[in-house]
Amino acid sequence: MQTRGQWRVTAASRTGAAGHAAAEAVAARLRLAQFRRGNQSLAKMSARHGPGGWLIVHPTEGLHAKTPDGTLWRWHPGLARVRVGSRAAGHPDPLLDALACKPGMRVLDANLGQGHDAIVAADAGAVVTGLEIDPIVHAITTDGLARCALPELRAAALRIETICADQAEFLACAPTNSFDAVVLSPMYQAPEFRAEDLVQLRQVAASGWPTDETLAHALRVAPRVIVKVEPHRHPPLPPVARWLGGRRNVAWALLQQRASGA
Numbered sequence: 001m002q003t004r005g006q007w008r009v010t011a012a013s014r015t016g017a018a019g020h021a022a023a024e025a026v027a028a029r030l031r032l033a034q035f036r037r038g039n040q041s042l043a044k045m046s047a048r049h050g051p052g053g054w055l056i057v058h059p060t061e062g063l064h065a066k067t068p069d070g071t072l073w074r075w076h077p078g079l080a081r082v083r084v085g086s087r088a089a090g091h092p093d094p095l096l097d098a099l100a101c102k103p104g105m106r107v108l109d110a111n112l113g114q115g116h117d118a119i120v121a122a123d124a125g126a127v128v129t130g131l132e133i134d135p136i137v138h139a140i141t142t143d144g145l146a147r148c149a150l151p152e153l154r155a156a157a158l159r160i161e162t163i164c165a166d167q168a169e170f171l172a173c174a175p176t177n178s179f180d181a182v183v184l185s186p187m188y189q190a191p192e193f194r195a196e197d198l199v200q201l202r203q204v205a206a207s208g209w210p211t212d213e214t215l216a217h218a219l220r221v222a223p224r225v226i227v228k229v230e231p232h233r234h235p236p237l238p239p240v241a242r243w244l245g246g247r248r249n250v251a252w253a254l255l256q257q258r259a260s261g262a
């Protein structure tokens, strides 16, 4: 998988040989160049090695990033915490309603991002596999989920399997009905509100809608397909069985397999 822009790996400052070894391992896994940190500032390293992003590895605290435009990015649970608390208080969640979520249900989250939807579904008992096309987003999210220390989210975060893959390729190869639901949540084209926890993701994440072919495969792979959209901006969808209200200008479209013979 290709990531947007040029990315390099280095150790967190003052982490010595352990940091260097951890950075080397991450760089080898992601097939990225790694530069020895020593006591240099990132500004100095950028001046020396040119523009691009840095994936910064701490031997005990994990990964964070400096995006190509220079902002720091750590994985953050975003609204997952609020949504999990809200469900615990008995309030509905449009994603869980669209999923008709039941314990043990196999959910493919085909746009993992920072894993917020995945956490909400896993907390409700779903067995979640998350796909993320961008290797940097995948690395940050996988590390963040594994280290999530919030007691109300930790168990769900640890149960999510993440795969760095293109949803189109994955769905084209996945066996028929190998999941109970597929969730697609492409990047918003023109968000009308600024979500602070998504600012850095926007610089790195891949944009683009799932194609008709991808949606057709999703409907072969699972009987329920849920697409999170900006209702007035998304291209036409196949027939929508039900719309579920989301926040502000966001809605969830439920697509369902046709009954055989229909």
Ligand SMILES: C[S@@+](CC[C@H](N)C(=O)[O-])C[C@H]1O[C@@H](n2cnc3c(N)ncnc32)[C@H](O)[C@@H]1O
Residues within 6 Å of the ligand: 110, 111, 112, 113, 114, 115, 116, 117, 118, 131, 132, 133, 134, 137, 165, 166, 167, 168, 185, 186, 187, 188, 201, 204, 205, 206, 207, 208
């Ligand atoms: C809006 S974010 C998803 C947010 C996520 N559902 C959450 O709750 O955190 C969309 C994510 O899908 C990823 N993405 C875009 N195209 C993809 C594709 N073809 N396959 C897999 N992931 C893709 C982007 O890189 C981005 O991280």
